[in-house]
Amino acid sequence: MSELKRFGVSIEKELLKSFDRYIKNNDYGNRSEALRDLVRKALVEDRWLESRSSGAGAIILVYDHHQKELLEKIISIQHDLKEIIVSSLHVHIDHDNCLEVIIVRGKIEKIKRLESRLKSSKGVKHVSISKSTLTREF
Numbered sequence: 001m002s003e004l005k006r007f008g009v010s011i012e013k014e015l016l017k018s019f020d021r022y023i024k025n026n027d028y029g030n031r032s033e034a035l036r037d038l039v040r041k042a043l044v045e046d047r048w049l050e051s052r053s054s055g056a057g058a059i060i061l062v063y064d065h066h067q068k069e070l071l072e073k074i075i076s077i078q079h080d081l082k083e084i085i086v087s088s089l090h091v092h093i094d095h096d097n098c099l100e101v102i103i104v105r106g107k108i109e110k111i112k113r114l115e116s117r118l119k120s121s122k123g124v125k126h127v128s129i130s131k132s133t134l135t136r137e138f
């Protein structure tokens with residue numbers, strides 16, 4: 001861990017009250033730890049705006065496996081972008097639904113392309129992405 005620096009923050013009373021409630025709800029030991037996490041999260045989001053950067057993450061999708069065309073489409077999309085897929089996990093949730101976790105690493109523009117192609121596939125019920133970076137800065 002690098003050297004810690006202190007800085008003063010001015011904040012509205014009500015906003016601080018809400019922040020303290022957030023700290024309590026999320027089991028943070030103190031304001032500094034909570035603030036560091038929020039800053040890191042914002043920096044990761046910001047980095048993901050730079051499509052040429054590299055990132056890592058996980059895409060979660062839920063779909064009905066009875067739609068054969070959809071199943072083939074999902075497989076074909078993943079083959080098209082196989083260079084950014086590290087691994088994937090398939091779980092049969094219930095009689096109809098499958099859940100897949102796709103671990104990705106590579107150019108952010110390609111990760112976003114994978115996410116949007118999956119999202120726009122008719123019949124996919126849910127797509128979410130967890131974003132991380134490969135940087136050591138934060």
Ligand code: NI
Binds near residue numbers: 090098
């Ligand atoms: Ni399944």
